[in-house]
Amino acid sequence: MDKKEEYLKLANQIYELDEKVYKASGSNLGKTFTGEKKRNVSDLMMLIASNPQGHLLRREIALIGNMARSIRNKEVRRDLMREYNEIVEQIADLPMALGSVDIVDKDLADMNSSILSKKFSEEDHLVICISRSHGSAGTDIGFALAEALHINYYDESVLNQILNRRDEKEFGTEASHISTFNRYHGLSKQDALFFRQSALICELAKKEDMIVMGRCADVVLAGQHIPHISIYITAPFGVRVRRMMELKNLDLKQAISLVRKMDHKHQDYYHSYTGRHWGDAINYDLCINSACYGIDESVELIGRLINRQTKSIRKKAEEKAEEKKETDN
Amino acid sequence: MDKKEEYLKLANQIYELDEKVYKASGSNLGKTFTGEKKRNVSDLMMLIASNPQGHLLRREIALIGNMARSIRNKEVRRDLMREYNEIVEQIADLPMALGSVDIVDKDLADMNSSILSKKFSEEDHLVICISRSHGSAGTDIGFALAEALHINYYDESVLNQILNRRDEKEFGTEASHISTFNRYHGLSKQDALFFRQSALICELAKKEDMIVMGRCADVVLAGQHIPHISIYITAPFGVRVRRMMELKNLDLKQAISLVRKMDHKHQDYYHSYTGRHWGDAINYDLCINSACYGIDESVELIGRLINRQTKSIRKKAEEKAEEKKETDN
Numbered sequence: 304m305d306k307k308e309e310y311l312k313l314a315n316q317i318y319e320l321d322e323k324v325y326k327a328s329g330s331n332l333g334k335t336f337t338g339e340k341k342r343n344v345s346d347l348m349m350l351i352a353s354n355p356q357g358h359l360l361r362r363e364i365a366l367i368g369n370m371a372r373s374i375r376n377k378e379v380r381r382d383l384m385r386e387y388n389e390i391v392e393q394i395a396d397l398p399m400a401l402g403s404v405d406i407v408d409k410d411l412a413d414m415n416s417s418i419l420s421k422k423f424s425e426e427d428h429l430v431i432c433i434s435r436s437h438g439s440a441g442t443d444i445g446f447a448l449a450e451a452l453h454i455n456y457y458d459e460s461v462l463n464q465i466l467n468r469r470d471e472k473e474f475g476t477e478a479s480h481i482s483t484f485n486r487y488h489g490l491s492k493q494d495a496l497f498f499r500q501s502a503l504i505c506e507l508a509k510k511e512d513m514i515v516m517g518r519c520a521d522v523v524l525a526g527q528h529i530p531h532i533s534i535y536i537t538a539p540f541g542v543r544v545r546r547m548m549e550l551k552n553l554d555l556k557q558a559i560s561l562v563r564k565m566d567h568k569h570q571d572y573y574h575s576y577t578g579r580h581w582g583d584a585i586n587y588d589l590c591i592n593s594a595c596y597g598i599d600e601s602v603e604l605i606g607r608l609i610n611r612q613t614k615s616i617r618k619k620a621e622e623k624a625e626e627k628k629e630t631d632n
Numbered sequence: 633m634d635k636k637e638e639y640l641k642l643a644n645q646i647y648e649l650d651e652k653v654y655k656a657s658g659s660n661l662g663k664t665f666t667g668e669k670k671r672n673v674s675d676l677m678m679l680i681a682s683n684p685q686g687h688l689l690r691r692e693i694a695l696i697g698n699m700a701r702s703i704r705n706k707e708v709r710r711d712l713m714r715e716y717n718e719i720v721e722q723i724a725d726l727p728m729a730l731g732s733v734d735i736v737d738k739d740l741a742d743m744n745s746s747i748l749s750k751k752f753s754e755e756d757h758l759v760i761c762i763s764r765s766h767g768s769a770g771t772d773i774g775f776a777l778a779e780a781l782h783i784n785y786y787d788e789s790v791l792n793q794i795l796n797r798r799d800e801k802e803f804g805t806e807a808s809h810i811s812t813f814n815r816y817h818g819l820s821k822q823d824a825l826f827f828r829q830s831a832l833i834c835e836l837a838k839k840e841d842m843i844v845m846g847r848c849a850d851v852v853l854a855g856q857h858i859p860h861i862s863i864y865i866t867a868p869f870g871v872r873v874r875r876m877m878e879l880k881n882l883d884l885k886q887a888i889s890l891v892r893k894m895d896h897k898h899q900d901y902y903h904s905y906t907g908r909h910w911g912d913a914i915n916y917d918l919c920i921n922s923a924c925y926g927i928d929e930s931v932e933l934i935g936r937l938i939n940r941q942t943k944s945i946r947k948k949a950e951e952k953a954e955e956k957k958e959t960d961n
Contacts (some may be wrong), residue, residue, distance in 0.1 A: 331796060332733075332797045332798065332801070333801070356772075356879060358787065358789045359648040359789070361771075361775060361787070361789070362787070362790050362793060365775070365784075365786070365787070365790045366787040366790060366793060366794075367776075368778075368779075368784070368785065369784040369786075369790070370787065372782065372783070372784060372840075373840075384782075388779075391779060395877060404875055404878050404879045405769065405923075405926045405927050406750060406769035406770075406867050406871060406872070406875050406922045406923055406926060406927065407923060407924075407925065407926030407927075407929075408867070408868070408871045408923035408924070410921050411868075411871075411921070411924045412923075412924055412925065412926065412929075415750070415924045438735075439735060440733075440734065440735035442687075442690075443685075446690060446694070449694075449697075450697075450717075450720060450738060453699070453701065453713075454701070455694075455701060456694040456697065456698065457694070457698075458687065458690070458691070458694070460687045460690070460691040460697060461691050461694050461698070462837065464654065464691060464695060465695075468661045468662060469661065472661070472662070492744070500859075511702075529641065535913055537913050537914050537917075538735050539700070539736070539740075539914055540736070540914075542737045542740075543735070545732075546733055546735050549733050550685060550725070550733045553751075576719075578766075579700075582912075582913060582914075583761060583911075583913075584864055584866050584911060584912075584913045584916075584919035584921065585867070585868055585869075585911075585921065586921075587913075587921060588920075588921050588924045588925075589863075589918065589919065589920060589921070590913035590916070590918065591737075591918060592740070592889040592915075592916060592917050592918070593735045594735055594736060594737035594740050594741075594788035595737070595740045595741055595744045595917045596736065596744070596917075597734045597735060597736030597741065598734050598735065598736075598742075600935050604937065607936045607939065608933060608936055608937065610936065611761060
């Protein structure tokens with residue numbers, strides 16, 4: 304069958320399915336294709352041949368599908384949906400069809416260990432980088448996630464503690480500060496620390512599963528081609544302010560000023576080490592609005608994304624208490 | 633047991649676990665707590681009593697946990713991890729403990745039907761609002777998701793077609809344009825259309841499961857307190873440009889100008905109807921970087937998010953072909 308015949312056949316199938324679906328659904332909006340059959344089939348054929356990825360063909364298909372799904376009679380619906388699915392599959396097989404030009408960026412995808420269809424080498428670990436805005440409970444979510452997944456947790460404080468202890472081991476308590484300067488002379492203290500933290504993050508990511516909070520870890524790891532998942536957690540400004548008021552016992556003005564100050568600090572830090580705009584959805588594999596989910600549900604959500612069972616410790620404890628209460632009664 | 637005794641006991645438990653974990657792991661970084669036991673326990677007690685949500689207590693706990701997970705001997709590790717988990721649970725039970733001040737915003741959470749722990753009424757439907765940047769394959773992902781979930785698909789083109797057909801039914805072919813103006817006199821054509829589309833989206837969301845693309849549908853539905861999930865799909869500028877070159881057969885300059893123009897158009901549209909900045913992670917439940925995942929994996933990812941099995945039609949067809957090939961051989 305040559306292309307032209309094939310397209311004509313497909314166009315006819317679509318036209319005829321529309322008629323059948325219309326009859327079965329009794330849609331009060333009428334058929335998708337009105338007017339003369341010959342003209343409609345010829346228009347459809349043009350769409351199929353010239354522009355199968357375009358919105359016009361998608362619209363006709365979607366309208367028929369939407370109508371077909373509304374058919375009350377179960378058997379009729381099943382039969383017509385089968386026909387519909389066959390048509391969608393045929394369209395998907397066309398050159399340049401709906402979605403045939405994929406968006407995937409090989410470099411990004413190769414580093415993303417949440418992609419289930421990719422096989423990662425045995426040596427790759429589950430490394431989850433979490434950036435978060437102040438007050439978004441991102442830190443709590445990260446810690447709870449590490450507990451739920453039984454993997455290690457590193458934030459600025461933990462990383463620095465490890466670096467300090469290494470220094471102490473190597474140089475003794477007193478010499479630790481001097482050594483930092485000696486080894487990175489010419490760099491500011493902040494820069495020197497950033498580079499040491501970055502090296503430590505890469506070292507850890509090569510040998511264990513872990514969560515790492517902030518520290519531009521996603522960009523650092525991407526630079527070393529170490530697979531990882533990057534997640535950004537934020538929440539609306541007002542919700543974060545409210546949370547900081549409660550958490551730190553601040554008044555509204557203090558909380559606003561704190562959240563604003565920390566946002567600026569994060570922004571500057573991220574921008575100065577990555578050249579990127581902090582918090583742009585574009586920089587992360589995934590962004591989560593924690594105000595929608597709360598801490599426990601965010602943990603479960605991330606767990607589902609990486610296809611692992613996760614239940615936060617707090618939730619487990621609650622359930623245990625609940626069970627105990629039921630047994631006691 | 634009064635609070636002080638309880639905190640002292642917990643501080644002792646933490647200190648002793650650190651000793652045991654250090655011995656069992658032989659960490660070359662040494663114990664988390666160095667120096668005199670009495671001072672350490674007293675410091676810990678202060679942290680527990682005054683600031684259990686702070687980063688200092690979290691740091692100590694995380695360091696011990698990370699070390700414990702590295703213990704080679706399986707039984708020893710299991711025993712010490714059990715002790716560790718009990719301590720974390722105890723801390724989680726403290727007033728104002730790690731993550732005890734949740735971030736969840738009731739209004740947002742009540743509308744998010746991807747939250748598994750919430751029970752939605754039988755009358756609530758699965759409504760997924762997808763915003764996307766031009767070239768991010770968001771439309772293809774949305775359409776493939778609708779097919780995979782067997783739910784209806786609406787984009788601008790489909791919505792307008794429905795509105796046009798209603799007009800035709802009511803006023804005949806000729807009168808459709810006039811009627812729009814008559815009914816919304818005083819509004820621009822774009823505004824009139826926006827309000828008609830919004831009303832239609834709300835009407836549909838009340839009676840069926842569906843995907844709706846763009847049209848600020850998330851904001852429109854939130855305004856009417858209709859449960860829905862809002863997802864933003866984007867990809868780095870360069871990746872989107874490359875895709876448009878391939879898809880539309882454009883040269884680099886044309887593709888850059890197209891993507892830039894469409895981004896501005898989207899931005900203006902979203903801002904004028906919502907007052908928000910388009911593409912800010914903060915406005916959505918979830919943002920996906922499609923360049924990491926590609927079309928099929930994005931569909932599966934969203935499926936996992938809402939806890940439904942999804943496989944894109946294209947992938948199913950591929951698998952079918954694969955099976956056939958294996959049978960043929």
